[in-house]
Amino acid sequence: MRSARYIGYLFILPYLTFLGLFLAFPLGFAVWMSFYDYFFAAPGAQVERPFVGLGNYHDLLLRDETFRTTLGNIFVFIAVNVPLTVALALVLAAALNARLPGQMFFRTSYYLPYVTASVAVVAVWGYLFFSEGLVNHILGNLAPHPSWLVNEFWAMIVIALLVTWKQLGYYVLLYLAALQSIPRHLYEAADVDGAGALGKFWNVTVPGLRPVTMLVVILSTIIGANLFTEPYLLTNGGGPVNQTLSPILYMYQIGIEQADAGYAAAIGVTMAIVVLAIAAAQRFVLERE
Amino acid sequence: MTTVAKSPATPAGRRRAFGSVAGFLALCFGAFLFVFPFYYMVVGALQAEPDVSISGAFPPPGELSLTNFHTINERVPLLRALFNSVVYTGGVILGTLIIGILAGYALSRLRWRGRSLVLNLVLLTLIIPFQLLMIPMYVLIVRGWGLADSYLGMILPFLVNSTAVFIFRQFFMQLPEDMLDAARIDGASELRILTQIVLPLSKPAILTAALITFIGPWNEFLWPFLVTKKAEMQPLAVALANYISSVAASTANPFGAILAGAVVLAVPAVVLFVIFQRYFVESETSTSLKE
Numbered sequence: 001m002r003s004a005r006y007i008g009y010l011f012i013l014p015y016l017t018f019l020g021l022f023l024a025f026p027l028g029f030a031v032w033m034s035f036y037d038y039f040f041a042a043p044g045a046q047v048e049r050p051f052v053g054l055g056n057y058h059d060l061l062l063r064d065e066t067f068r069t070t071l072g073n074i075f076v077f078i079a080v081n082v083p084l085t086v087a088l089a090l091v092l093a094a095a096l097n098a099r100l101p102g103q104m105f106f107r108t109s110y111y112l113p114y115v116t117a118s119v120a121v122v123a124v125w126g127y128l129f130f131s132e133g134l135v136n137h138i139l140g141n142l143a144p145h146p147s148w149l150v151n152e153f154w155a156m157i158v159i160a161l162l163v164t165w166k167q168l169g170y171y172v173l174l175y176l177a178a179l180q181s182i183p184r185h186l187y188e189a190a191d192v193d194g195a196g197a198l199g200k201f202w203n204v205t206v207p208g209l210r211p212v213t214m215l216v217v218i219l220s221t222i223i224g225a226n227l228f229t230e231p232y233l234l235t236n237g238g239g240p241v242n243q244t245l246s247p248i249l250y251m252y253q254i255g256i257e258q259a260d261a262g263y264a265a266a267i268g269v270t271m272a273i274v275v276l277a278i279a280a281a282q283r284f285v286l287e288r289e
Numbered sequence: 290m291t292t293v294a295k296s297p298a299t300p301a302g303r304r305r306a307f308g309s310v311a312g313f314l315a316l317c318f319g320a321f322l323f324v325f326p327f328y329y330m331v332v333g334a335l336q337a338e339p340d341v342s343i344s345g346a347f348p349p350p351g352e353l354s355l356t357n358f359h360t361i362n363e364r365v366p367l368l369r370a371l372f373n374s375v376v377y378t379g380g381v382i383l384g385t386l387i388i389g390i391l392a393g394y395a396l397s398r399l400r401w402r403g404r405s406l407v408l409n410l411v412l413l414t415l416i417i418p419f420q421l422l423m424i425p426m427y428v429l430i431v432r433g434w435g436l437a438d439s440y441l442g443m444i445l446p447f448l449v450n451s452t453a454v455f456i457f458r459q460f461f462m463q464l465p466e467d468m469l470d471a472a473r474i475d476g477a478s479e480l481r482i483l484t485q486i487v488l489p490l491s492k493p494a495i496l497t498a499a500l501i502t503f504i505g506p507w508n509e510f511l512w513p514f515l516v517t518k519k520a521e522m523q524p525l526a527v528a529l530a531n532y533i534s535s536v537a538a539s540t541a542n543p544f545g546a547i548l549a550g551a552v553v554l555a556v557p558a559v560v561l562f563v564i565f566q567r568y569f570v571e572s573e574t575s576t577s578l579k580e
Binding site (some may be wrong): 006007008009011012014015016018019021022023025026027029030033049079086091092094095097098100101102105106107108109110111113116117118119120121122124125126127128130132133134138139165168171197213222225226228229232233238239240248251252255256260261263265268269272275 | 387
């Protein structure tokens with residue numbers, strides 16, 4: 001079947017062309033650009049784009065206070081978002097797995113934010129959390145001053161809560177599918193040993209879900225490192241004293257607004273390496289336990 | 290606590306009943322937290338004067354009006370923005386179905402060297418975040434090819450959704466080999482086998498792939514925001530976001546109109562999800578956990 005062999009390449013060709021043009025090329029281009037002083041210019045104009053070697057990286061890592069701030073912000077985001085996501089998704093999936101009445105309704109409601117546009121979600125969260133909003137009405141004197149979204153401490157935490165809320169349904173379904181594949185005999189063995197519901201949850205369910213937990217931790221870290229829409233819209237492009245400025249939002253400001261594409265590309269490459277390193281470290285820790 | 294008292298008197302039975310009640314309460318509390326913002330979005334969109342007090346969350350039906358929808362429509366031409374969203378999303382779905390089905394078929398039912406390498410590439414694309422590619426993609430498409438303010442410029446980077454390629458591949462793998470071989474012995478070409486035999490059997494996979502592809506471009510903000518500067522080319526998510534960031538400082542109480550726009554943006558995705566949720570959930574478990 002010689003013809004079948006060649007037809008395989010013909011069928012995959014459009015997809016490979018797509019990957020080449022819009023994945024491999026931009027990836028390589030990003031790395032290349034990050035070694036140059038690559039500025040945008042008016043159409044037709046010839047500009048010097050000198051090779052600067054590791055110059056962009058040197059400035060970024062050693063001199064750029066703002067970039068350091070964005071890394072700290074993302075750290076706060078991940079510290080709130082990741083543990084909360086894992087804990088809530090696990091609890092809700094376990095509760096769903098008990099086959100209580102209203103299953104379908106609960107699943108649907110948890111998944112709704114996931115299919116809704118961030119822009120729409122940000123609109124209603126902004127309405128809930130602005131200084132005169134419903135949340136502060138309910139809290140009364142307990143409301144923080146200044147209010148949530150203009151508060152140095154709270155703004156990033158509100159964003160982390162929003163993203164947790166938006167993505168949680170996806171992770172609940174991942175956990176639910178994994179729960180249904182934990183062998184029943186493990187629970188029966190625990191019953192024989194006289195384990196209570198909590199004991200079974202801790203000693204059978206949690207270890208059985210470790211692979212999914214790893215996936216959830218890594219995916220939510222990647223999503224956190226790529227935060228853009230929420231800080232841009234909810235906290236007016238960076239929030240109080242840049243406390244919600246994310247690396248990607250910073251990259252946008254440098255690369256598009258200030259036309260310094262080479263430096264912005266260096267931010268992108270650095271973030272990709274940071275995320276891969278964090279993911280690898282998380283994987284190492286979670287697998288070793 | 291009456292539920293506990295009614296359950297079997299053994300300690301284990303009592304604990305189980307208590308666990309069920311606690312679980313059910315947790316689910317209800319969770320559902321409230323997830324659904325309430327959507328309810329509040331609709332209520333806020335229907336109140337001509339936003340009422341942020343607690344009782345304002347439950348207005349009498351007589352006080353509701355469509356004023357905010359008129360207001361947002363004057364600032365952001367909703368029909369035009371919806372049309373742009375439909376063209377953008379439709380282009381991505383079309384590209385994904387044509388190119389993705391061919392690729393899925395090649396990766397499952399055709400034999401050629403390098404197949405497993407390409408399959409690994411598909412999985413790799415799923416973890417490379419688009420944001421990383423934002424700057425070079427902008428230089429290439431907007432500066433290099435001059436595709437600013439065009440549908441093609443919006444669509445191209447998203448033309449094929451790799452998750453859909455994976456869904457097609459997984460689905461085609463399950464089809465019986467005998468059936469395809471019989472057609473091959475009859476002399477049918479691979480393209481004919483794909484279109485006449487495989488595709489008619491693949492309606493669930495096509496629907497799943499189309500649905501999960503839909504929520505990408507429909508909800509996407511960053512890329513179309515970079516590509517479109519002219520208002521008449523902006524998809525709804527971008528037009529609404531620009532409205533939010535431009536009025537945030539200037540208008541005293543802009544929330545009603547913003548929420549009305551948010552409702553128009555959210556409704557198509559939510560309705561599709563509620564109608565077809567079975568297909569969404571299937572994609573979830575099949576792409577993430579198998580293999």
